[in-house]
Amino acid sequence: MKFPGKRKSKHYFPVSARDPLLQSVLSEQENGSWVVGIDQTLVDIEAKVDDDFLARYGLSAGHSLVIEDGIAEALYHELMENALISHQFAGGTIGNTLHNYSVLADDRSVLLGVMCNNIQIGGYAYRYLCNTSSRMDLNYLQGVDGAIGRCFTLIGEHGERTFAISPGQMNQLQAENIPEEVIAGASALVLTSYLVRCKAGEPMPAATMQAIAYAKRHNVPVVLTLGTKFVIGDNPQFWRDFLREHVSIVAMNEEEAFALTGESDPLLAANMALDWVDLVLCTAGPTGLYMAAYTEETNKRNTNHPLLPGAIAEFNQYEFSRAMRYQDCEQPLRIFSHIAPYMGGPEKIMNTNGAGDGALAALLHDITANNYHRQKVPNSSKHARPFLTYSSLAQVCKYANRVSYQVLNQHSPRLTRGLPEREDSLEESYWDR
Numbered sequence: 275m276k277f278p279g280k281r282k283s284k285h286y287f288p289v290s291a292r293d294p295l296l297q298s299v300l301s302e303q304e305n306g307s308w309v310v311g312i313d314q315t316l317v318d319i320e321a322k323v324d325d326d327f328l329a330r331y332g333l334s335a336g337h338s339l340v341i342e343d344g345i346a347e348a349l350y351h352e353l354m355e356n357a358l359i360s361h362q363f364a365g366g367t368i369g370n371t372l373h374n375y376s377v378l379a380d381d382r383s384v385l386l387g388v389m390c391n392n393i394q395i396g397g398y399a400y401r402y403l404c405n406t407s408s409r410m411d412l413n414y415l416q417g418v419d420g421a422i423g424r425c426f427t428l429i430g431e432h433g434e435r436t437f438a439i440s441p442g443q444m445n446q447l448q449a450e451n452i453p454e455e456v457i458a459g460a461s462a463l464v465l466t467s468y469l470v471r472c473k474a475g476e477p478m479p480a481a482t483m484q485a486i487a488y489a490k491r492h493n494v495p496v497v498l499t500l501g502t503k504f505v506i507g508d509n510p511q512f513w514r515d516f517l518r519e520h521v522s523i524v525a526m527n528e529e530e531a532f533a534l535t536g537e538s539d540p541l542l543a544a545n546m547a548l549d550w551v552d553l554v555l556c557t558a559g560p561t562g563l564y565m566a567a568y569t570e571e572t573n574k575r576n577t578n579h580p581l582l583p584g585a586i587a588e589f590n591q592y593e594f595s596r597a598m599r600y601q602d603c604e605q606p607l608r609i610f611s612h613i614a615p616y617m618g619g620p621e622k623i624m625n626t627n628g629a630g631d632g633a634l635a636a637l638l639h640d641i642t643a644n645n646y647h648r649q650k651v652p653n654s655s656k657h658a659r660p661f662l663t664y665s666s667l668a669q670v671c672k673y674a675n676r677v678s679y680q681v682l683n684q685h686s687p688r689l690t691r692g693l694p695e696r697e698d699s700l701e702e703s704y705w706d707r
Contacts, residue, residue, distance in 0.1 A: 275307055275646045276380045276692065278639040278664065278673055307646040308411075309375055309638050310384040310456050311464035312485055313368035314444040314478070315415075316423030317398040320361040321353050323428045328436055335430050338437035346424055346440030350398070353426075362398060363686050364405035365425060367466050367499055370628050370687045374635035376409035377689045378677065379642065383407075384456050386485070388443055389415040390422055398424055405688060416451040418443040445478040452484045458492040461642040462523070464634075467501040467513065486520050495522035495552070495599070495641070495662070499634060500530040507533035517550035522599060524551045525634045528558040540564045541610065542585045548608055552599040553662060555637055555674065557630045562614040563675050565667050567597035570659055571605035577668060582612060593668040596661040611667040616679040628687020633674035637663075640670050 328335055331349050341349070353359050364373070372383040389412070390399040399422055406412070421442035428436040457463055469482040489496050498521045500506050506513050513534055517524055524547055526534065531543035544554040544566035554566040575594035582590045593611035600606050644664035648657045656664070663670055681687060 275643060276378065278378070278636065278643045307642050307649070308382040308384060308460055309372065309462045309464055309642055310386065310460040311368040311372050312386045312447065312452075312469055312482055313366040313372075313466070314423055314441075314468060315369060315385075315387040315389060315402065316365045316425055316442075316444055317402050318361070318363045318365040318425050318427065319350070319353070319359060319398065320363075320427045320429065321358040322360060323353075323358060324431055327352075328428065328430065331438070333428070333436050333438055335436050336434045338439065340439045340441070343421060343440060343442060346421065346426075346438070346442070349426065349438065350424065354396075361686075362401040362405075364402040364688060366423075367468075367501070367628075367631055368464055369406070370631040371464060371499070371635050371638070372410055373405075373407045373688045374628075374632050374677065374681075375638050375642075376407040377692055378635055379639045380409060380692065381642070382409055382411055384411040384414060384460070386414055386447065386452060386456075386481075387416070388418045388422060388446055391417040391419055398422070405686070414451070414453055414456060416447055418446055445472045445476040447481040448477050449481045449484040452481055452488065454488045454491075457485060457488040457494060460489075460494050461645045462495045462497050462638055463489040464497045464499070464638065466499050467505050470516075471505060490520075496520055497523040497525065497634070497638070499630070500524065500526040500534065503529040503533040506530050510534055510536075514550055517547070521551050523553045523555070523637075525555040525630060525637075526557075527630055528556065528561070531556050539585050541566075541589060541612070544610065545586060545608065552601075553597050555633060557633055557678065560615060562612060563633060563671055563678065565611045565671050565674075567609055567662070567667055568600050568603055568606045569595040569598050569609050570603050571607045573659060574607055574609070575666065579668065584612075586610065590668070593671075594666045596666055597663045597670075598659065598661055602660045609667055611671045613668075613671040613675045616675045629678040629681045631687060632677040632681035632689070636674040636677040637670055640664050640673065 331345060333339060372385055376383045393399045423442050423444035424440045426438040463485055465482060470479045472478045486496055510533060528540045531540055532538050535543040535546040537543040537546055540556045540558040541564055544556045544564050547554045548566050552568055556564040574592045577590055577593045581588040589610040590612060592609045595609050640663045647664060
C-alpha cells in the first residue's frame, strides 16, 4: 500500500513496521485493504471514417445511437480489416476508478462484471485486459458467450463525432456470481447509477442489489457515482431515496448535483446530499472540487487556510477535520472543503472523460489507507474514533484534485503510472495537514 499523497516522513506507514513489539499483532492480522466494484465492462473504440461508412451502418453524423450486436460486429470487423481504429481503451466508470486506485495505491482492487469467454489477440476484450492494471483482480469476472460492451466514437471527414453504442452482454452479471467474502473484507463497494437502470429482464440490477445487501451486512461503505445528469434528472426522487437507503458516499459533478438536488451551487448541493449520505465528492469543472462530510463535534479541527465566502459563510472552517460516517458520530458536525483546479488546470485539456473517476480513486485510496493503518497499528491515536478517512477533508481534496489534473492531461481516462514522488512546482508545506 503506497501512501495517499506526499507527506512529511512522520506520516508514512506502516508505522514502525520492524518494531518487535508490533510483530505479534501484525502477524495475526490479514490485510483486507482493497476496494471492490461492479461495472458494465466496455471498451471505448475510436476510429476515423467517411460519410459512406456511417451511411452503410445507418448512423446519423454527430448523434449517438444504440446498435444491435450483429451490426456492431460487422462494423468492428470492417474497422479492423481496414486499420481504421486509432485507439481502443478499456472503459467503464467503475473500471476506470478501480484501475486508477490500483495504480495510485499499488494495491489490490476487485472488479465484478462480465468478460468474453473467448478472447481474440488484438481484439476489444484483449485490449480491455491490456489496459487494466495488473493489481486489479479480474478473477471474479463472469464469463459470457458474446461481446462485452463497445462504445464506438467515429470521427467523420469534417471532425464531427458520431457515437455507436453496443451493450453486448455487459448487463448479464448474475446475482449468484457476487462473492460475499470479497465484499465482506473490502474497504468500500463502488457502484454507478447505470447498474440499476437496465432493460427489463437483464440480471445486472439484481446482482447490484445483492452486492449492496452483502455490504450492509458487513458494514462496508457503499459508494455511488451518479453517471450522467440525464439518468438522475429522469427521476431525482428515486435517487434521493436510493442514496438514503443504500449509499454512504456519493460522487458527482455539478450538473448531476443540480439534477439530484435542484441546487445550482455545488456547495449547497453537497450540503443537501448530506441529508442522505455520509460523504460527498462534487467536481465543479473550472470552479474546482468540493467535499462535504460529517465529523464528531469534539474532534473538529480548525483550518489554517483563509476562510472562504460562499452560500454557507466560512464553510471551510473545520476542513482540517477527518470524515466519519453519520452513524458513528455522537454529535455529528457537517464539514466542508473546496479547492481550485490544480495549477489553474491544464493548459490544454486532453480528455474530460474520467477526471471525476480519478478524483474518486484518490478518495478511495485514502479510505483504504485508513483501514490498512488501523490493521497495522490498531492502538494508534489516529484511530481513537472510527474515522472514515486517514487524512483531513482538506488533504483529501488536494489529493483528489491532483489526480483529476493528471487525467485531464492525457488522452486515456486511465492512469499509466502513479503520481510523481516529488512535486517540483509545490512547496513542501502544501501537503501539511
